[in-house]
Amino acid sequence: MPGRQGKLYVVGIGPGSNHLLTPQARAALERSHTVAGYRAYLELIPGLLTSKEVLASGMMQEVARAKAAIEVAASGKVVSVISSGDPGVYGMAGLVYEVLKEKGWQREGGMEVEVVPGIAALNAAAALLGAPLMHDFAAISLSDLLTPWEIIARRIDLAAQADFVIGLYNPRSRRRVGELDQACQILSRYRSAATPVGMVRCAFREEQRVVVTDLKHLPEQDVDMLTVVIVGNSSTFSFEGLMVTPRGYGEKYDLASPG
Amino acid sequence: MPGRQGKLYVVGIGPGSNHLLTPQARAALERSHTVAGYRAYLELIPGLLTSKEVLASGMMQEVARAKAAIEVAASGKVVSVISSGDPGVYGMAGLVYEVLKEKGWQREGGMEVEVVPGIAALNAAAALLGAPLMHDFAAISLSDLLTPWEIIARRIDLAAQADFVIGLYNPRSRRRVGELDQACQILSRYRSAATPVGMVRCAFREEQRVVVTDLKHLPEQDVDMLTVVIVGNSSTFSFEGLMVTPRGYGEKYDLASPG
Numbered sequence: 001m002p003g004r005q006g007k008l009y010v011v012g013i014g015p016g017s018n019h020l021l022t023p024q025a026r027a028a029l030e031r032s033h034t035v036a037g038y039r040a041y042l043e044l045i046p047g048l049l050t051s052k053e054v055l056a057s058g059m060m061q062e063v064a065r066a067k068a069a070i071e072v073a074a075s076g077k078v079v080s081v082i083s084s085g086d087p088g089v090y091g092m093a094g095l096v097y098e099v100l101k102e103k104g105w106q107r108e109g110g111m112e113v114e115v116v117p118g119i120a121a122l123n124a125a126a127a128l129l130g131a132p133l134m135h136d137f138a139a140i141s142l143s144d145l146l147t148p149w150e151i152i153a154r155r156i157d158l159a160a161q162a163d164f165v166i167g168l169y170n171p172r173s174r175r176r177v178g179e180l181d182q183a184c185q186i187l188s189r190y191r192s193a194a195t196p197v198g199m200v201r202c203a204f205r206e207e208q209r210v211v212v213t214d215l216k217h218l219p220e221q222d223v224d225m226l227t228v229v230i231v232g233n234s235s236t237f238s239f240e241g242l243m244v245t246p247r248g249y250g251e252k253y254d255l256a257s258p259g
Numbered sequence: 260m261p262g263r264q265g266k267l268y269v270v271g272i273g274p275g276s277n278h279l280l281t282p283q284a285r286a287a288l289e290r291s292h293t294v295a296g297y298r299a300y301l302e303l304i305p306g307l308l309t310s311k312e313v314l315a316s317g318m319m320q321e322v323a324r325a326k327a328a329i330e331v332a333a334s335g336k337v338v339s340v341i342s343s344g345d346p347g348v349y350g351m352a353g354l355v356y357e358v359l360k361e362k363g364w365q366r367e368g369g370m371e372v373e374v375v376p377g378i379a380a381l382n383a384a385a386a387l388l389g390a391p392l393m394h395d396f397a398a399i400s401l402s403d404l405l406t407p408w409e410i411i412a413r414r415i416d417l418a419a420q421a422d423f424v425i426g427l428y429n430p431r432s433r434r435r436v437g438e439l440d441q442a443c444q445i446l447s448r449y450r451s452a453a454t455p456v457g458m459v460r461c462a463f464r465e466e467q468r469v470v471v472t473d474l475k476h477l478p479e480q481d482v483d484m485l486t487v488v489i490v491g492n493s494s495t496f497s498f499e500g501l502m503v504t505p506r507g508y509g510e511k512y513d514l515a516s517p518g
Contacts, residue, residue, distance in 0.1 A: 012386075019283035022378070027278070063512045071517070086378075088385040090506070094393030097503045102515040107499040117378050117386035119281070119345075126347040127271075127376035134353030135406075136414055138397040138423060146507030147394075155395055155421045162417035163410075164397060240366040244356045247349070248405030253322045256361040258330075 005111040006073035007031075009080040010087045010096050012118020016044040017204040020124070025116050029080050036069040037082040038062075044084065044205075060145075066095045070103065073111050086120035090141055090169055122167040125200035125228040128210045130242030132198055132230045137165035142172070142179045149179070156183050160190040165236065165245055168229040180229075181219045187231060191215055196232040196243040199223055212243050264370040265332035266290075268339040269346045269355050271377020275303040276463040279383070284375050288339050295328040296341040297321075303343065303464075319404075325354045329362065332370050345379035349400055349428055381426040384459035384487040387469045389501030391457055391489045396424035401431070401438045408438070415442050419449040424495065424504055427488040439488075440478045446490060450474055455491040455502040458482055471502050 009028040014020040029035060029048045036055035055072075057065045066081065073079040083091030093115045100113065107113075126133045138159040142152060159166050166187070171180045187195075193216035201209040201224070213221060215231065223229060232238075236245040249255065268287040273279040288294060288307045295314035314331075316324045325340065332338040342350030352374045359372065366372075385392045397418040401411060418425050425446070430439045446454075452475035460468040460483070472480060474490065482488060491497075495504040508514065 014281070017283075019286070020281045020376070022273070022279045022281055024276075024278035063508055063514065067514075067517065086382045086385075088382060088390050088392050089396075090393070093386070094390035094503055094506055095508055097390050097498075097501065098505055098509055099514050101498055101503070105499070107501070115386040115390070117279070117382045119376050119378055120382055123345045123347060123376045123379055123382075126345075127352070127374040131347050131353035131356050131374070133347050134349070136397065136399045136411075137348075138395065138418070138421075140395045146511065151422075152395075155423065158417045158421035159397070159423075162397075162414045162421075164414065164418075239356075239360055240364070242356065242366070244353055244360070246357055247353055249322055249354055250357055252405065255322065255326075255358050258326065 006075065006077045006079060007112040007114070008069060008073040008096065009114050009116055010093045011080045011082045011116045012086045012091065013041065013045055013082050013084055014119040015121065015124040015203040015205065016084060020119050020204055022116070022118065025118060028114070028116050031078050032080040033077040034072050034079045035082060036065050036079065041082055041084045062092065062095055066092060066099045070096070070099055083118070084121070085124070086118045087115060088117060089120045089122070089139065121169070121203065121228045124203035125198065125230060128200050128203055129198035129212060129230060130244045132232060132236060132243045132245050133165055134245040134247050135165060135233060137167060139167045139169065141169040142176070142183060143170040144176065144179065153182065153186060156186045160187050163233045165233045166231040168231065170225050171223045171227055171229045173225050180223065184215060184219050187215060191231070191234065196236050196238040198230045198243050199227055201227045212238055212241055265334065265336045265338060266371040266373070267328060267332040267355065268373050268375055269352045270339045270341045270375045271345045271350065272300065272304055272341050272343055273378040274380065274383040274462040274464065275343060279378050279463055281375070281377065284377060287375050290337050291339040292336040293328070293331050293338045294341060295324050295338065300341055300343045321351065321354055325351060325358045329355065329358055342377070343380070344383070345377045346374060347376060348379045348381070348398065380428065380462065380487045383462035384457065384489060387459050387462055388457035388471065388489060389503045391491055391495060391502045391504050392424055393504040393506050394424060394492060396426060398426045398428065400428040401435070401442060402429040403435065403438070412441065412445060415445045419446050422492045424492045425490040427490065429484050430482045430486055430488045432484050439482065443474060443478050446474060450490070450493065455495050455497040457489045457502050458486055460486045471497055471500055
């Protein structure tokens with residue numbers, strides 16, 4: 001009964017400011033009967049939840065949340081599962097598809113599924129820090145809940161060798177306090193102590209905090225799960241409280257001369 | 260005369276669909292007297308250019324464009340420099356700051372500069388492909404205009420060793436036809452021929468094209484400068500024409516059982 005099928009949106013709400021919520025995300029939420037999400041993220045969009053069924057759940061309840069949202073959509077409703085930032089970057093998109101696969105979902109004839117991209121935390125942080133991501137970069141999560149630390153450490157090592165700008169997600173939690181220090185030790189094998197490092201917490205929200213420091217002073221910084229850390233590459237420079245990674249124009253063009 | 264200072268926005272317009280243009284980007288453009296950009300990107304936002312001064316320039320005119328925009332803003336006007344996607348990812352944000360630095364710009368007392376993040380091409384492509392970026396990833400541009408090929412090749416090699424999902428920007432141009440083949444050869448040292456690979460051109464626009472293939476068949480694909488290529492990691496699987504990189508929930512949780 002394809003007519004009875006609902007629709008499942010996986011919606012990126014961006015950093016949490018209404019000004020950075022895309023019209024497409026807003027439209028998906030407005031069309032939805034049911035909105036499912038981590039409680040703290042739902043609190044970022046109170047105006048969009050009026051007279052909807054809301055499935056709020058805690059951290060680490062992602063599997064139950066994905067299953068519940070799929071079940072409601074299968075009953076014929078329009079459902080949005082939300083992620084902060086981009087649902088495709090450490091968000092809910094992958095898990096939703098994994099559960100759908102286990103349930104034998106087929107794209108043709110099955111319920112409609114649509115991922116609505118959002119501005120990722122890494123990109124939001126970069127905009128506030130200046131322009132740190134202007135050259136090749138890597139994103140690494142320091143959370144070892146689902147990935148063994150050995151793999152994470154190896155990725156940091158190889159990314160540092162490759163001279164990637166490195167974005168660190170989930171740098172420290174109440175439970176995990178040592179990983180960021182270990183990451184700094186690995187990075188220090190390849191990058192100077194003066195390498196610019198930026199930290200952004202709650203980008204584009206009232207409680208926003210933006211700090212530019214350097215690799216030497218990173219371990220002592222106040223960072224948590226809501227902080228994104230960006231470590232510059234060997235060319236990144238800081239100036240005026242910003243960090244900028246040159247793309248290479250300065251070596252080919254005269255940037256100082258009048259246009 | 261700080262009162263005479265203009266304001267310079269560096270605005271990410273996202274993939275080019277109005278539905279993915281954030282309210283913040285729209286507001287910046289509406290406030291601007293002057294909008295500067297690569298001609299093909301300006302054509303994506305015709306409705307926002309009415310009765311504005313438009314500084315359209317060609318590809319590879321980025322330096323002249325940045326200088327012109329800064330000059331107009333210094334004369335007291337509000338100016339937006341646009342990038343497609345996110346201006347902080349291979350976009351105009353870095354160059355604008357580099358030129359400002361050369362000109363001795365100071366954040367305090369100097370003209371106001373604001374980067375408005377946009378949905379990056381990589382994130383837009385990922386949303387259409389399923390969920391390929393769900394684990395640690397690297398973004399690499401294959402353009403050797405400003406970066407020697409040896410550095411690019413080394414980054415591909417180390418990223419492949421690290422088992423990053425890899426997003427390739429600028430995979431092939433009319434002038435550069437061999438780099439993608441070389442990239443495939445490097446990747447093939449570490450990844451199986453069956454590794455899922457996605458290609459997206461003109462995401463969320465009328466001419467959108469989405470293809471999922473595998474590493475073996477990547478070299479023969481029709482890709483150009485407007486295509487983003489995403490190469491899966493060793494766990495990425497394809498199903499129903501999508502590609503999904505598991506985060507690791509399947510090893511800890513039963514995804515098939517009812518919620």
